[in-house]
Amino acid sequence: VLQTAVQLAxxxxxxxxxxxxxxxxxxVVQEAAPGVLVRNVAAGPYEGLDKHDLPTxxxxxxxxxxxxxxxHPQGYYDLVHS
Incomplete structure (x- = not known):
């Protein structure tokens, strides 16, 4: 993911x-590379969450x-990919 983001940037x-x-x-936000921000979203417990429990x-x-x-104003994000 990061390498793709860097190439896009x-x-x-x-x-x-x-x-x-x-x-x-x-x-909350940090620059991973020039033109690439990482936003850390609080969602669920910080510790003790097994990867199989992530869908919850x-x-x-x-x-x-x-x-x-x-x-942000409407249309700020041109594309969302998951």
Missing amino acids: RRGVEVEIFTRATSSADP QLCAFAAGVLREEAR
């Missing part, structure tokens, strides 16, 4: 990657992504 595309925060110490946090994660999207 090198071509002038601004990229934001949304991922589930795994620690309360995770920054999908609604909370989607809500976090939609909250961020709502902060």
Whole structure:
């Protein structure tokens, strides 16, 4: 994911990657590379969540992504891929 984002950024595309925060110490947003932001979305417990339990946090994660999207004007994101 990161390498694809970096390649897109090198071509002038601004990229934001949304991922589930795994620690309360995770920054809300950080630059992974020039033109690539990573947004850590609080969704579910930070610890003790098995990868098989990740689908149980999908609604909370989607809500976090939609909250961020709502902060921007309509059409801010040209493309969303999951």
